[in-house]
Amino acid sequence: MSGMPTSSPPATDQLIRYGGEFAEVLIERASGCWLETADGRRILDFTSGQMCATLGHGHPAILDAMRDAGERVVHLFSGFLSRDVTELARELMAVLPEPLARAMFLSTGGEANEAALRLAKLHTGGHEVLAFAGSWHGMTAGAASSTYSAGRRGYGPALPGTMALPTPNAYRCPIAHCRERCDLTCLDAGMALADAQSVGAPAAVIAEPILSAGGIVPLPDGYMARLKQHCEDRGMLLILDEAQTALGRVGGIFAFEQHGTVPDILTLSKTLGGGLPLSATVTTDAIENDAAQKGFLHFTSHVSDPLPAAVGRAVLQTVLADDLPRRALELGGRLRAGLEELQRRHETIGDVRGQGLMLGVDLVSDRDTRAPAERYGSAVTERCLALGLNVNIVKFPGLGSVLRIAPPLTIAPEDVDLGLEILDQALGDCA
Numbered sequence: 001m002s003g004m005p006t007s008s009p010p011a012t013d014q015l016i017r018y019g020g021e022f023a024e025v026l027i028e029r030a031s032g033c034w035l036e037t038a039d040g041r042r043i044l045d046f047t048s049g050q051m052c053a054t055l056g057h058g059h060p061a062i063l064d065a066m067r068d069a070g071e072r073v074v075h076l077f078s079g080f081l082s083r084d085v086t087e088l089a090r091e092l093m094a095v096l097p098e099p100l101a102r103a104m105f106l107s108t109g110g111e112a113n114e115a116a117l118r119l120a121k122l123h124t125g126g127h128e129v130l131a132f133a134g135s136w137h138g139m140t141a142g143a144a145s146s147t148y149s150a151g152r153r154g155y156g157p158a159l160p161g162t163m164a165l166p167t168p169n170a171y172r173c174p175i176a177h178c179r180e181r182c183d184l185t186c187l188d189a190g191m192a193l194a195d196a197q198s199v200g201a202p203a204a205v206i207a208e209p210i211l212s213a214g215g216i217v218p219l220p221d222g223y224m225a226r227l228k229q230h231c232e233d234r235g236m237l238l239i240l241d242e243a244q245t246a247l248g249r250v251g252g253i254f255a256f257e258q259h260g261t262v263p264d265i266l267t268l269s270k271t272l273g274g275g276l277p278l279s280a281t282v283t284t285d286a287i288e289n290d291a292a293q294k295g296f297l298h299f300t301s302h303v304s305d306p307l308p309a310a311v312g313r314a315v316l317q318t319v320l321a322d323d324l325p326r327r328a329l330e331l332g333g334r335l336r337a338g339l340e341e342l343q344r345r346h347e348t349i350g351d352v353r354g355q356g357l358m359l360g361v362d363l364v365s366d367r368d369t370r371a372p373a374e375r376y377g378s379a380v381t382e383r384c385l386a387l388g389l390n391v392n393i394v395k396f397p398g399l400g401s402v403l404r405i406a407p408p409l410t411i412a413p414e415d416v417d418l419g420l421e422i423l424d425q426a427l428g429d430c431a
């Protein structure tokens with residue numbers, strides 16, 4: 001846990017800066033929960049890469065699947081199928097409840113949401129789409145139009161019919177109504193506003209069961225069921241985006257199961273490929289049949305590619321065989337207890353929230369006013385990196401300044417403790 005200099009940063013002068021400045025480390029290799037820099041320093045990865053590598057880096061099951069599929073077939077004409085694709089669909093349906101019955105496999109989360117939105121529009125005949133004000137659904141046009149947490153200014157008009165719903169964050173109630181416990185008033189108020197704006201062409205609501213970029217905000221009890229009812233009342237489909245929450249991270253295979261509500265369309269991405277680009281759009285027979293009859297088209301270069309599908313099978317099989325949801329609950333409990341202990345000692349921690357191994361630490365400059373500690377949040381993540389821990393900060397206006405902590409589900413208990421120790425030091429050093 002010695003201080004880590006940030007010498008020999010990577011050469012960036014020929015790269016486009018797509019998300020602010022790059023981190024000043026050059027990563028050479030990664031294994032399990034650990035990254036190794038070009039100059040031999042080790043960094044504990046508390047974000048599973050970009051929240052994808054839930055099995056850890058270089059998991060043998062993923063490497064074997066890549067090697068094996070690579071020797072058979074990597075890529076095909078998009079109308080051809082391979083056994084890994086049909087088997088991945090079968091294995092996914094075996095763990096999904098009815099009426100979810102059919103899947104298509106794409107590469108990224110944005111693409112899976114794009115396909116979901118196109119299915120919803122074709123099926124309903126509408127084009128109006130609601131998403132949370134703290135949402136992140138991807139960078140392709142439809143997904144980006146329903147992404148409100150960042151990236152809206154400067155790119156021209158969003159798609160017509162896109163509207164925002166208040167994010168049900170009880171710690172930062174969006175309508176200054178609740179404190180600590182959401183009573184769903186923000187949902188009813190948001191739907192009433194959407195009704196007022198509607199031109200009579202409703203299509204879908206797209207939602208994350210735990211908003212991630214929005215500051216790690218789990219949907220409150222009863223919210224998802226009420227949201228589904230609002231959708232049904234208006235002839236809208238409910239699309240759940242489980243990019244980060246599926247495949248074990250929150251203590252079940254899927255987060256929606258904990259809410260007792262089945263979506264009309266489910267999208268999976270990040271965690272499905274365990275670090276490789278693989279995503280899925282899943283829906284019911286009824287919606288698929290209707291869309292097919294209307295000539296549904298979503299033909300991409302890498303739809304149904306065999307190699308990522310083989311990796312997806314390996315990920316799903318490992319999650320089930322190693323009971324990773326249970327592990328996420330156990331280690332998540334250990335991590336949460338440690339974060340709550342830090343909260344007792346550091347005035348700057350206003351709130352600790354999340355589920356399983358997807359936790360958020362809301363940093364404040366004043367516990368009473370809950371004013372977000374934005375500069376402090378950035379300083380803490382930089383200090384953590386210097387001390388050998390990678391944590392991520394989200395700090396968009398209105399969403400607070402929140403550390404996102406989501407290590408691989410395979411993390412060793414002592415590495416959870418080590419990460420907490422480093423965070424403790426960084427919180428103190430930056431105060």
Ligand SMILES: Cc1ncc(COP(=O)(O)O)c(C=O)c1O
Nearest residue numbers: 108109110136137138208241243
């Ligand atoms: C909930 C959620 N949905 C969709 C996406 C977009 O996925 P991708 O970057 O793979 O397109 C993200 C990315 O962070 C996400 O967090």
